[in-house]
Amino acid sequence: MTSKAELYDDVRKQIVAVVTGETSHTARYATASCLLRETFGDRYFWTGFYVVDPAKKTELVVGPYQGTMGCLRIPFGKGVCGVAAATGETQLVEDVHAFPGHIACDSRSNSEIVVPVFDSKGELAAVLDVDSTEFGAFDTEDQAGLEAICRDLLTV
Template sequence: MFQAMPYDGTRSERYESVLSQLGALMEGEPNAIANLANASALLKTSLPDTNWAGFYLFDGKELVLGPFQGLPACIRIPLGKGVCGTAASERRTLVVGDVHAFPGHIACDEASNSEIVVPLIQGDRLLGVLDIDSPIKHRFDDEERRFLERFAGMVAEVIC
């Protein structure tokens, strides 16, 4: 049985440990839903001060809720709408320090104050987005962005 490893080192060492754990969780598992479920649980237990971590999957028209950890969420998000839809349509990571100042923000959890959304892309194909919310404004920094982009890249490799 897999157990998340506690880590008391630097943040970058902890991120490397989480990436290693993600690789171990997904190794040899072909089921996308199982991999996404474990990936969201790993993030939720590894990132302090977060209240939602999960995935929205692109169905060819819009983003549809996938595996996540947190309160119930919006089920469908059109491309270009909210932080998730904007990150997906622009195919770039968005770090939003104050979601209430983001035009068109979709509030699924009123406790969320900041958000990071990383597109899941394989080649030229949009697969979906990784979405993480925090009740703390300006919670996500550049080091965490780089870590989450690597995390999302590993996930995108196995969920095609």
Template sequence: MLDMSSPQAKREAYALLQKQARAVLHGERDWLANLAQFTALVFNSVPDLNWAGFYLVNARKERELVLGPFQGKVACVRIAFERGVCGACARTQQVQLVEDVHAFPGHIACDSASRSELVLPLIVDGRLRGVFDLDSPLPARFDADDARGFEALLSVLVTGTDWP
């Protein structure tokens, strides 16, 4: 697990994760394989997570996310853009940083152990393709440094992947 005990340690951890992501994705451009590898890297490297994964825009139903590659307990399969933290991220295409998920109106409790959440939009060529969702059993686990770190990581994923 990476050391994220201070702002400096966190910056160094995210820089290392970017290097690791580039290495894991090197030579492979398949979108599904890369999302799966990316999720495994994050889940097994970042401390205090109980879920990490993607919800992808459903090509068959407008304004709905469908479960993609993830690590953690079983999860909700479909999320409307109008529901929960992931839906809010998809709807606004803005990072959602929630210190206490129980205080978030309309929060979807897939795992009752989750206390805080960070959700980032996955945008490719100006188009929303999905969201990357991170849950933690710790309240206020995520902060603006985490959001910036994961935005940079997602950039590595987007540029290293061929999208359908």
């Protein structure tokens, strides 16, 4: 049986192979969303990116994703995605209902992990948001795997 760490390493390699040389961030985000959802299936209820709005540097706008309807815009500092954007740090949340200021784009989400994505200049470009219907669905192994993917996403 393949371990979770091996799955993350494999999907990271697949993403890198497909996006290397691609100049469109949208294409890179769409590829990552698709391959992550294909790899982790129903465990990933919602998988996608919120991109820093270039006109409003303190707001995220929904980007490519797999899953149910996402929120269209999220201000920095609001909800799990906004906190990840404001702090530049991964947010690993076992119970989103207990997270102060949680934004419920879909009430079926119960846990969430949000990872910042930085461009080649080290500036925040987006956040990767993964939701699950299960409580406590994500752990430090998920965090390490997703952080590795996000480190590579805009720099290869």
